[in-house]
Amino acid sequence: MRPRSVEEVQEAVRQAGRLRVQAGGTKPALSAPREGEEVLDLSGLRGVLEYAPEEFVFTALAGTPVAEVEALLRAHGQHLPFHPPLAHEGATLGGTVAAGLSGPLRHRFGGVRDFILGVRFVDGEGRLVRAGGKVVKNAAGFGFHRLMVGSLGAFGVMVELSFKVFPYPRSTATLRLALGRLEEALERMERLLALDLMALDLEPPATLWVRLGGLPESLPLRVERLQALLGGGEVVEEDEAYWEEARRLAYGPLLVKIPAKLPEIPRLEALLAGPRRYIAGGEAVYAGLEPEERERLKALGVPHLVLKGEVPDPLFPPPQDPFFLKVKRALDPRGRFPLS
Amino acid sequence: MDPLKALRAIYPPSRLLTREAELVPYESDALTAYRARPLAVVLPETEEEVVRTVRLCRELGLPFVARGSGTSLSGGSLPVEGGVVIALNRMNRILRLDPVRRIAVVEPGVVNLEVSKAAFPYGLYYAPDPSSQPVSTIGGNLAFNSGGAHCLRYGMTANHVLGAKVVLATGEVVHLGGEGLEGVGPDLLGLFVGSEGLLGIALQVTLRLLPRPERYHTLLAAYETLEGAGEAVSRVIGAGLLPGAMEIMDRLAIEAAEAAVGAGYPQAEALLIVELEGEAPEVEAEARLLEEVIAQSGAYEVRVARTEEERQRIWKGRKAAFSAVGRLSPDYLVQDGVVPRSRLGEALREIQRLSQAYGLRVANVFHAGDGNLHPLVLYDGKKPGELERAEALAGEILRLCIRLGGSVTGEHGVGMEKRAYLAEMFSPQDLEAMERVRLEVDPGRLANRGKVFPGG
Ligand SMILES: Cc1cc2nc3c(=O)[nH]c(=O)nc-3n(C[C@H](O)[C@H](O)[C@H](O)COP(=O)(O)OP(=O)(O)OC[C@H]3O[C@@H](n4cnc5c(N)ncnc54)[C@H](O)[C@@H]3O)c2cc1C
Ligand SMILES: Cc1cc2nc3c(=O)[nH]c(=O)nc-3n(C[C@H](O)[C@H](O)[C@H](O)COP(=O)(O)OP(=O)(O)OC[C@H]3O[C@@H](n4cnc5c(N)ncnc54)[C@H](O)[C@@H]3O)c2cc1C
Numbered sequence: 001m002r003p004r005s006v007e008e009v010q011e012a013v014r015q016a017g018r019l020r021v022q023a024g025g026t027k028p029a030l031s032a033p034r035e036g037e038e039v040l041d042l043s044g045l046r047g048v049l050e051y052a053p054e055e056f057v058f059t060a061l062a063g064t065p066v067a068e069v070e071a072l073l074r075a076h077g078q079h080l081p082f083h084p085p086l087a088h089e090g091a092t093l094g095g096t097v098a099a100g101l102s103g104p105l106r107h108r109f110g111g112v113r114d115f116i117l118g119v120r121f122v123d124g125e126g127r128l129v130r131a132g133g134k135v136v137k138n139a140a141g142f143g144f145h146r147l148m149v150g151s152l153g154a155f156g157v158m159v160e161l162s163f164k165v166f167p168y169p170r171s172t173a174t175l176r177l178a179l180g181r182l183e184e185a186l187e188r189m190e191r192l193l194a195l196d197l198m199a200l201d202l203e204p205p206a207t208l209w210v211r212l213g214g215l216p217e218s219l220p221l222r223v224e225r226l227q228a229l230l231g232g233g234e235v236v237e238e239d240e241a242y243w244e245e246a247r248r249l250a251y252g253p254l255l256v257k258i259p260a261k262l263p264e265i266p267r268l269e270a271l272l273a274g275p276r277r278y279i280a281g282g283e284a285v286y287a288g289l290e291p292e293e294r295e296r297l298k299a300l301g302v303p304h305l306v307l308k309g310e311v312p313d314p315l316f317p318p319p320q321d322p323f324f325l326k327v328k329r330a331l332d333p334r335g336r337f338p339l340s
Numbered sequence: 341m342d343p344l345k346a347l348r349a350i351y352p353p354s355r356l357l358t359r360e361a362e363l364v365p366y367e368s369d370a371l372t373a374y375r376a377r378p379l380a381v382v383l384p385e386t387e388e389e390v391v392r393t394v395r396l397c398r399e400l401g402l403p404f405v406a407r408g409s410g411t412s413l414s415g416g417s418l419p420v421e422g423g424v425v426i427a428l429n430r431m432n433r434i435l436r437l438d439p440v441r442r443i444a445v446v447e448p449g450v451v452n453l454e455v456s457k458a459a460f461p462y463g464l465y466y467a468p469d470p471s472s473q474p475v476s477t478i479g480g481n482l483a484f485n486s487g488g489a490h491c492l493r494y495g496m497t498a499n500h501v502l503g504a505k506v507v508l509a510t511g512e513v514v515h516l517g518g519e520g521l522e523g524v525g526p527d528l529l530g531l532f533v534g535s536e537g538l539l540g541i542a543l544q545v546t547l548r549l550l551p552r553p554e555r556y557h558t559l560l561a562a563y564e565t566l567e568g569a570g571e572a573v574s575r576v577i578g579a580g581l582l583p584g585a586m587e588i589m590d591r592l593a594i595e596a597a598e599a600a601v602g603a604g605y606p607q608a609e610a611l612l613i614v615e616l617e618g619e620a621p622e623v624e625a626e627a628r629l630l631e632e633v634i635a636q637s638g639a640y641e642v643r644v645a646r647t648e649e650e651r652q653r654i655w656k657g658r659k660a661a662f663s664a665v666g667r668l669s670p671d672y673l674v675q676d677g678v679v680p681r682s683r684l685g686e687a688l689r690e691i692q693r694l695s696q697a698y699g700l701r702v703a704n705v706f707h708a709g710d711g712n713l714h715p716l717v718l719y720d721g722k723k724p725g726e727l728e729r730a731e732a733l734a735g736e737i738l739r740l741c742i743r744l745g746g747s748v749t750g751e752h753g754v755g756m757e758k759r760a761y762l763a764e765m766f767s768p769q770d771l772e773a774m775e776r777v778r779l780e781v782d783p784g785r786l787a788n789r790g791k792v793f794p795g796g
Binding site: 052054055056057077100102106109110111113114123127128129130131133134135136137138139140141142143144146147148149150151152154155166167170190193194195196214215217218221222225257259260261262263280283284303304305315316317318319321322323324326327329330331 | 440441442463484485486487491492493494495496498499506508510512514515516518519520521522523524525526527528530531532533534535539551553554574577578580581582618619621622624625626628629678679680681682707710711712745746747748749750751752753754758762765766767769770771772773774776777778779780781792
């Protein structure tokens with residue numbers, strides 16, 4: 001099924017047994033249908049509906065590719081500061097929200113949960129529900145829009161989303177600092193967390209990538225200050241291109257997101273061997289894993305989400321608490337939407 | 341079972357209030373136009389007492405309301421007649437403050453400002469700063485998704501709460517969220533934040549702390565018209581600046597603030613406060629840009645804070661504005677509507693017109709960067725019919741906000757006051773979905789009954 005309107009989505013949901021939403025297909029571990037599921041392809045539900053640059057707000061259909069939105073914003077000197085991963089590979093707004101993914105630039109102003117303002121979704125009974133709004137501040141009604149973040153579509157099919165956006169810095173610069181040991185890198189990161197950085201990533205074993213954004217007049221001085229604080233660091237020529245490459249997440253065979261925190265990095269490092277990157281001051285790691293490594297994470301109880309690679313259970317641990325179950329029952333009483 | 345007898349099994353007499361004189365302070369919140377007499381007020385000191393109380397209420401079908409400091413301006417912490425008030429002020433310990441993880445784990449009754457004070461020695465602070473910051477609690481802030489002057493850049497409370505331990509209205513205890521900024525799985529905490537005490541009670545909250553900015557640059561500009569100040573805000577945004585705060589006060593609010601705290605503001609129809617913050621070299625460069633923008637915006641007087649004392653003076657008047665308006669009028673209603681930023685001028689003109697039509701003064705203090713208006717409708721409750729007229733005027737302002745594509749509340753919540761208007765903002769289906777979630781969690785509608793939903 002490839003609906004072209006909200007009504008068609010509602011119809012599809014009402015007719016369905018079990019439904020799996022697919023849009024860009026960039027996170028196949030989540031969107032590939034399992035036995036007994038029908039695919040609801042949302043890629044036909046695309047387009048920006050409203051955008052007023054001076055409001056810092058836009059509204060678009062959920063199947064709209066992130067790249068399309070970013071091109072439009074860029075023409076007005078703006079961007080999505082949470083920097084959705086896999087944008088060039090075809091990720092959609094809905095898929096990004098459903099999977100709950102943010103990229104390296106989330107460091108400065110926050111992740112997808114901080115920028116989503118409103119949603120319209122079709123619940124498990126085919127009813128169209130709106131929550132949140134189209135203004136940068138709003139506290140009316142339950143925050144279903146926030147609930148959608150990371151929901152993997154378990155509560156409904158998002159059809160329309162509103163986001164806050166911010167100005168893109170007039171100029172940017174990136175420093176690379178290769179250190180000898182992980183401990184040194186972590187010690188530098190901790191000091192850097194006090195600064196107003198656009199991005200602060202760790203590429204194991206011990207390379208830091210730091211990005212600054214701001215006015216062109218102040219940037220050279222800020223780069224100097226940063227170098228002094230770091231005790232070195234080379235300025236990267238391909239600033240923009242580098243960060244675009246970083247969010248491609250071309251890791252395999254299983255691409256996994258693991259929430260982290262700076263003090264937990266040594267423990268995670270002992271578990272991970274493949275290509276990987278800690279983003280946003282160590283708040284999450286995107287890693288390429290072998291299937292056995294993934295089993296180890298599960299055995300050790302490390303929460304994570306598999307984005308690519310064939311696994312029956314991409315979300316670990318599966319949410320089971322009473323609050324989840326009650327909300328699920330309220331919005332999808334017939335269990336039409338699988339969770340991961 | 342006799343409910344009071346059952347409560348006595350949980351609480352010593354000193355923490356179970358039932359006498360009339362003891363109950364009076366709890367009969368309303370900061371929206372004093374509504375009052376209700378609870379059966380009892382309990383003052384828990386432990387999570388276990390809260391959980392036992394909720395379970396007891398559920399067994400007995402007794403409505404209950406969680407209460408922080410009772411500063412809600414929308415009747416959010418108004419008791420249910422004959423129900424139980426669970427007052428959380430005594431659960432006010434900061435349980436853990438971890439400067440490396442940059443989090444604070446606190447009990448729900450901790451006062452907002454106390455978190456920033458505790459974080460100060462580590463160069464950290466808690467960003468959400470409602471004007472009620474020295475009084476309101478983290479639990480109340482969480483339930484209302486409270487805001488403040490810094491929401492445009494930093495977001496509301498929802499963006500700064502990472503985890504919570506919660507007793508659901510069913511009596512089950514759950515952990516939502518965690519200790520990090522990134523998670524996997526649905527953002528259940530995101531749903532709980534802003535649910536106005538209808539889904540359960542927060543027992544413990546994990547907050548995100550931010551590094552204190554290295555430099556502030558605070559500017560005060562005076563304008564001959566409110567529109568002039570509003571336009572300046574658009575120019576600042578248009579220049580690509582993202583200030584930490586942009587606030588506007590109109591003549592009436594300025595007069596009130598002056599009378600109350602003597603901030604030394606210039607005489608003006610409208611004042612704009614803009615505050616830049618961040619790394620020193622960046623703030624310095626931005627300040628030059630801001631200066632150009634403001635110079636072209638028609639301001640006739642511009643002041644820049646040169647010292648921290650001067651900065652605090654500028655903010656003092658703004659922060660005191662609500663309570664100061666109390667000097668101009670025996671009573672007032674605070675409204676909290678939001679409009680798209682580009683429609684601010686239109687909204688303010690219409691509010692002026694309504695004020696004249698209703699014969700009631702309206703003072704305006706607002707978060708201009710967010711389009712979040714705070715019209716203060718002045719009235720005298722002793723004059724027959726004035727409260728009703730003030731409420732009707734406030735209602736028209738809310739409808740105006742909806743019509744312009746905004747919201748009926750930016751930060752004060754729906755509470756008791758704006759229930760009817762929620763149905764104008766959302767469709768019956770939208771509200772029904774919210775109500776279905778609520779009923780799954782609270783089949784008896786015991787938690788904060790009568791709030792948020794039009795039907796109660
Ligand atoms: C049962 C279910 C319902 C989903 N509902 C939605 C939805 O309503 N809106 C949405 O944008 N994304 C939803 N997703 C997520 C979405 O299918 C994928 O994100 C999606 O295909 C995104 O495209 P992508 O390339 O960005 O990611 P994909 O690799 O295609 O999928 C990533 C994850 O997002 C889910 N997803 C994608 N689009 C949607 C959508 N519109 N609504 C809900 N989930 C979506 C996918 O199913 C998958 O879990 C749902 C997922 C599931 C499992
Ligand atoms: C002078 C003044 C200025 C103000 N300025 C602002 C402002 O700038 N921005 C802003 O957003 N608000 C502002 N407010 C409104 C108010 O301070 C906020 O809504 C605040 O968050 C309420 O906190 P409280 O502790 O007083 O909560 P209460 O008023 O006691 O309760 C508010 C709501 O929270 C619920 N609640 C309380 N604790 C819990 C808990 N632990 N778990 C679940 N639910 C709970 C209550 O049931 C109630 O529904 C202002 C109020 C005043 C009087």
